[in-house]
Amino acid sequence: MLGRLLKYEFKAMGRVMLPLYGAWLAISVLLGFVIRFDSGRNSSMVGIFSAILGILYVVAIVAIVIVTLVMIVDRYSKNLLGREGYLMFTLPVTTGEHIWNKTISAALWTLFSYVVGVLSFILIGLCSGSGVVNMHDAYGDFLGIMNYVQDNVGFGRAALGILEILLLVLLVAGVFALKIYASISIGHQSNNHKGLCSVGVFIGLSILESIVLGFLNFANFAYTPKLSTNTLADAVSSASVAMLLIGLVLAAVGAVYFIISYLLTDRKLNLE
Amino acid sequence: MSMIECNGLTKYYGRVRALNNVNLKIEKGQIVGLLGPNGSGKTTMIKLANGLLKPNGGEILIDGSKPGVKTKSVVAYLPDREFLPDYMSVEAIFKMYEDFFADFRRQKAEDMLSSLNIDPAMTLKKMSKGTKDKIQLILTMSREAKVYFLDEPIAGVDPAARDYILKTIISNYSEDAVVIISTHLIADVESILDDVVFIKDGEIVLHENADQIREEKGKSINGLFREVFRC
Numbered sequence: 001m002l003g004r005l006l007k008y009e010f011k012a013m014g015r016v017m018l019p020l021y022g023a024w025l026a027i028s029v030l031l032g033f034v035i036r037f038d039s040g041r042n043s044s045m046v047g048i049f050s051a052i053l054g055i056l057y058v059v060a061i062v063a064i065v066i067v068t069l070v071m072i073v074d075r076y077s078k079n080l081l082g083r084e085g086y087l088m089f090t091l092p093v094t095t096g097e098h099i100w101n102k103t104i105s106a107a108l109w110t111l112f113s114y115v116v117g118v119l120s121f122i123l124i125g126l127c128s129g130s131g132v133v134n135m136h137d138a139y140g141d142f143l144g145i146m147n148y149v150q151d152n153v154g155f156g157r158a159a160l161g162i163l164e165i166l167l168l169v170l171l172v173a174g175v176f177a178l179k180i181y182a183s184i185s186i187g188h189q190s191n192n193h194k195g196l197c198s199v200g201v202f203i204g205l206s207i208l209e210s211i212v213l214g215f216l217n218f219a220n221f222a223y224t225p226k227l228s229t230n231t232l233a234d235a236v237s238s239a240s241v242a243m244l245l246i247g248l249v250l251a252a253v254g255a256v257y258f259i260i261s262y263l264l265t266d267r268k269l270n271l272e
Numbered sequence: 273m274s275m276i277e278c279n280g281l282t283k284y285y286g287r288v289r290a291l292n293n294v295n296l297k298i299e300k301g302q303i304v305g306l307l308g309p310n311g312s313g314k315t316t317m318i319k320l321a322n323g324l325l326k327p328n329g330g331e332i333l334i335d336g337s338k339p340g341v342k343t344k345s346v347v348a349y350l351p352d353r354e355f356l357p358d359y360m361s362v363e364a365i366f367k368m369y370e371d372f373f374a375d376f377r378r379q380k381a382e383d384m385l386s387s388l389n390i391d392p393a394m395t396l397k398k399m400s401k402g403t404k405d406k407i408q409l410i411l412t413m414s415r416e417a418k419v420y421f422l423d424e425p426i427a428g429v430d431p432a433a434r435d436y437i438l439k440t441i442i443s444n445y446s447e448d449a450v451v452i453i454s455t456h457l458i459a460d461v462e463s464i465l466d467d468v469v470f471i472k473d474g475e476i477v478l479h480e481n482a483d484q485i486r487e488e489k490g491k492s493i494n495g496l497f498r499e500v501f502r503c
Contacts (some may be wrong), residue, residue, distance in 0.1 A: 001372070007371075015359065084355060084356070085324070086324065086349075086351045087355045088323070089372075090323075090347070092344040092345035092373070093341065093344075110492055191286050248319060270325055271324040
């Protein structure tokens with residue numbers, strides 16, 4: 001049933017996020033072309049146009065960040081705990097599946113936003129001509145990089161590192177979403193001012209989290225293992241180990257938020 | 273085994289008591305009117321049966337199980353409010369019901385839809401409240417469920433729509449099923465009820481066969497209701 005839940009969750013998120021991504025990429029392309037025309041000429045019209053597009057570009061980034069956040073909050077507080085909860089909680093699905101569904105979706109859409117961000121930079125580069133213009137050169141550069149990686153790190157280790165980074169991005173986003181869900185679940189227990197309580201709880205949890213992680217001396221914990229960074233290969237290995245440790249600690253924090261959300265939603269659900 | 277069983281079911285909202293020690297057994301194969309004035313605990317009881325609320329005491333069992341995945345797959349619930357995502361089209365919602373409920377009969381739903389001349393591609397956002405209510409009813413009654421909970425299905429609709437709704441309910445539930453209709457509009461539903469439950473201030477004050485009430489007390493359910501709940 002989790003797969004089916006995810007299908008509808010992706011449709012619900014996609015109808016809001018995809019047009020935003022489209023707009024962001026379109027602005028990137030326009031901005032790239034305007035930069036190309038702008039360089040070398042001193043036309044004030046093109047200058048004004050590129051300034052406007054520059055502002056639009058920043059607005060698009062801010063909008064994506066805010067909308068992603070708002071959607072993560074809404075898909076839990078409205079879709080599950082609001083009037084749509086009358087549908088969601090009467091589906092033959094477990095509470096655990098509901099929370100996993102929301103968490104996986106939040107993490108993946110955050111990752112998508114990052115990917116679209118990278119894509120937007122590439123588009124600006126390509127369209128403005130300031131990036132790689134010649135495909136032949138680009139291919140040469142690519143081969144050069146690959147050879148360097150192969151000689152100094154090894155493909156296997158490099159791929160592992162990239163995979164770890166991706167997983168860590170997903171984990172960070174998932175744990176952040178779970179913190180939001182736990183806050184909303186706790187805030188929902190209050191008879192009035194549910195929203196305000198949720199915000200208060202979120203701030204409280206964030207402070208508690210930083211205290212606990214500080215107590216664990218998280219930074220030290222992650223980096224003190226005597227890791228060598230003499231060569232690039234060593235550095236990649238060290239980073240790999242550090243990411244693994246950070247990932248484990250994050251997963252533990254996420255598990256606590258999951259349990260809070262689960263218990264309150266499963267045992268104490270009180271839909272208005 | 274009863275299809276619905278409440279044992280000492282109690283529910284508080286903060287300090288306000290909504291249900292007090294409700295004991296009730298409802299057998300399959302009948303339409304039951306859950307009748308009481310506003311705020312008597314009808315919706316609370318139905319929400320407890322669907323697992324949308326958790327009791328403070330006692331339990332409610334559907335076909336022997338507490339509300340959970342198992343009961344949700346055999347219970348069709350029509351809430352007293354709009355509960356569908358309004359950006360979705362009727363088609364998309366039919367698909368969703370088909371995906372989640374094995375007992376959803378798509379053909380039946382489509383037949384009802386075309387008899388009402390509603391465009392399946394239309395999103396709920398563009399519909400009037402009355403049309404949305406009908407869509408919700410169609411979804412609920414197109415399931416071959418064991419238990420139907422219909423919370424105020426005829427409140428706020430015109431008399432012609434009321435007839436349609438009642439006709440839909442009678443012609444779509446299977447013989448072994450239980451249909452619980454909660455309402456305060458007794459006169460309109462009286463004719464289709466087999467059993468009657470009166471609920472007052474969170475307590476069951478009467479649970480009897482509808483025909484028996486008419487025979488023994490010599491008055492209609494509506495008449496008895498006015499007597500019991502006189503202000």
